[in-house]
Every structure is written in structure tokens, then in C-alpha cells.
Amino acid sequence: MGEPVKRSVAEHQRTVLAALEPLPARDVPIGGAGGAVLAADVRSRTPIPLFDNSAMDGYAVRRADLIGAGPDHPVALPVIADLPAGTGERPEIGPGTAARIMTGAPMPPGADAVVPVEETDAGTTTVTITAEPAEAAHIRRAGDDLATGELVLRAGTRLTARHLAAAAGAGHGSLPVHPRPRVAVISTGTELVDPGTEPAWGQIPDSNSYLLAQSVTEAGGAPVRIGAVPDDEAAFARLLAEVSPDVDAIVLSGGVSVGAFDVVKAVLAPLPSMWFGPLAMQPGKPQGFGRLADGTVVFALPGNPVSVYVSFEVFVRPGLRRLAGDTAPLPRPVDAVAEVGWRSPPGREQYMPVVIAQDGADGGAGLLRVRPSARRGSGSHLVGGLAGADGLARVAADVDEVSAGDRVAVLWGAS
Ligand SMILES: Nc1nc2c(c(=O)[nH]1)N[C@H]1C(S)=C(S)[C@@H](COP(=O)(O)OP(=O)(O)OC[C@H]3O[C@@H](n4cnc5c(N)ncnc54)[C@H](O)[C@@H]3O)O[C@H]1N2
């Protein structure tokens, strides 16, 4: 039984990206838009600030009344109004009068400067002022920040807290976004039990569904973690049919190899819209990708936990970015030096989970230093070693050994 020709990692990545389109845009209230990608430019509906207002708690005055004012020349003015932030009043400040005003309150007509309360006696009927204000002192002008119609946010921006604040300030209650992809996560394997449950002989905790659900969240998607299901073809087919109408994609783990009970392959390989095959990759060799008959996107990842982590980073995360409409370029791999050597299988591009350290006072040129995060190096079952992995060292398919001191490319940081 010979092995089929292996597809390269780059080709599979291209295939995945070419098969996916951004989810259709829709207006979402800004309270729920964080993490989604903006589908259209957003312009300010109003000036920011909306109106001239005071930058200080103090008194709105006519500057001409206070020329020459100082500690030795106090000037007393009648206080004709009290203006808190939010006031709807617009009292005219005539010559020789003042209004008490709080930070954020609109400047009353006639006033052309604000004197901070610290430079007064804080009077409420008459105020005595001991400083001459500069021209337009402590006034925040309408439109200083943005004029009406100015660009606030560009299409393609993944919305963070800062973006939501700017959009809210510019008068938007909702934003046009590509929704975050809803992603169901299912682990297959009769050997799987919920973590924390005592496993019987032959059983192990399901770690993949937790890895995948959290990875989906970190990639900006909305996970629906179904958890572990046994290797039962009929039940698995029913579950897919039940779940798929509510999600944009399904990420599966396990059951894609050549075993006798490989349920994912058994149920999905007959679909013409699914591809299964080996990749020239380690870990992550057996993979499936495509769509269910109803169009739901399916990533069928191998069961080994390190394979799942690597496959998510290399295929699923870029795919989810595409569904989410994120057009920012993927981070480029950075140059690093291997601190120790390790072996890589010939003919397969290797993705080694690594601990990353930066050269410090020892005279290094700032190059990253990496070593495998798992004690035993490469092994797609070494889930414990994943905890220490800061990134993935990529070793070309034609390299079968990395030696200490070799340069390697490292995928690192949010992608
Ligand atoms: N004769 C061959 N056997 C295998 C090959 C091969 O080419 N020929 N490929 C190996 C490689 S490489 C991988 S990767 C695995 C992938 O197999 P499956 O995708 O069918 O995955 P399973 O057999 O279901 O599980 C593999 C391994 O991972 C453990 N596992 C599965 N799910 C979870 C989970 N949710 N949480 C934690 N661990 C999980 C499972 O118990 C197995 O130990 O096939 C090799 N075999």
C-alpha cells in the first residue's frame, strides 16, 4: 500500500485561502463590533468636539474685562449663570459679567476665555479673579479633533477598543462589519474524556477542543465548542447536520489518517467538495479541507495535539482571517538562531514548537534564540511541551537536521 504524493504546505495554504471569501457585511451595534473587521470606511457624522466647550472648571469670561488682572489687581465680576456639563442653557455673557462653568460645558455666547477656579475666589454670586487669561484660554474648539465627514476608520481595520471609542465619538451607534466567523469545534475519538474526569484504561483527556476553541477566540472568531464525540459514523454525520446551519466553519480533530476507525474521513471523504490527503508537513501530515453539502467550511485536522496546534496556526488561522475580512498581511517569519540541534523528517516541512529567548547583555545582536519547547523535541503527541511554546520554527523540507547555531525562520506573535 504505497503513499499518495504529498501536497506542499504552501499549496495547501493557497488552496484554503482561495476557497474562502469574507462573510457578507452587516451593521452591528458598536457594543458587539469589537474584534470584527470593518467592511467600509467610516466618516465622522459630526465635528469632534461637537461644540466649543470649556477645558477647565472655572469661569467663562470676556477677556477684555480682565486685561491687567493679577494678584495685586483683582477684578470682581457678577456671576450670571451656572453651567454644568450637559447644560442646555446658552446665557449671553455681556461686558463685565461671568458664568461659572464646568469642564465639558458649552461656551456661552459672548465669552471668549475660561479662567480656572484656582485663579479665583470661587465665588458663586460675584467672582474675584486674580489672573489675566490668554486669548481663548482653556476653550476646546468644535472640530479641533475631526471635522464632519472626515475619515475616522478605514475598511479592513480589526476593531479594537480605540476604534470603538473613535467611532462612538464620531456619532456612530453601529458599524458595517464582516461578522466574526462562528466556528464549531469537534474532537473525534472514542478514547477521549472530558479533562478532569478520571480516564479509564486506554482513555485520555480531550485537549484539542480546548486548544481549538481558545485559538478561534484569539483569532477573532466565535467558537462553539461541541467537545469530544466517539468514533460512530452515523452519530457523527447527524451531529454535523445539526451543527452546520448555525456556524460558518467547523474545525474537527482526529480520524483523518488511515486507521480502521477514522470516522471523519469515512463520513466526509465521499463528498466531492472535500479534499483529503497527506501534506509534506511534520506534524500535520494527514489533513482534510473543503465544504459540507450545505457549504459550511470544514477543516479536518489530524488528532495529535501538536499537529492540531500547528495546523491551526498554518491553515485555520489564515482561513478565519479571510472569512473575517481581515486583509492585513500575515506576519513574516523572523530570523532566529537554534540554541540546540534537532532532527527533521526528510521531505516534510517541519514546524517545531519552540521557546524563544532574546539575546541580552551577553553582546547578542538582538537575534532571537530558539529551542524545542518539549523535552523530547519533535513528537506530535507531546501536548505538555506545548505550554512553553512561544512560536514555531519552520524547517525546510530538504533539511533533515538542524544544528546548534543554524539560522531558522520562526513564526511568532499574533497572526
Ligand atoms: N499507518 C499510519 N498511521 C498513522 C499515520 C500514517 O501515515 N500511517 N500518520 C500518523 C500521523 S502523522 C498522525 S498526525 C496521526 C493522525 O491520525 P488521526 O487524525 O486519524 O487522529 P487519531 O488517530 O484520531 O488520533 C491521533 C492521536 O491523537 C490523539 N488525540 C486525538 N484526539 C485528541 C484530542 N481531542 N485530545 C487529545 N489527544 C487526541 C489520539 O488519542 C491519538 O493518540 O496518525 C498517525 N498514524
Ligand code: MOO
Ligand atoms: O503528521 Mo503527524 O501530524 O506527525 O503526527
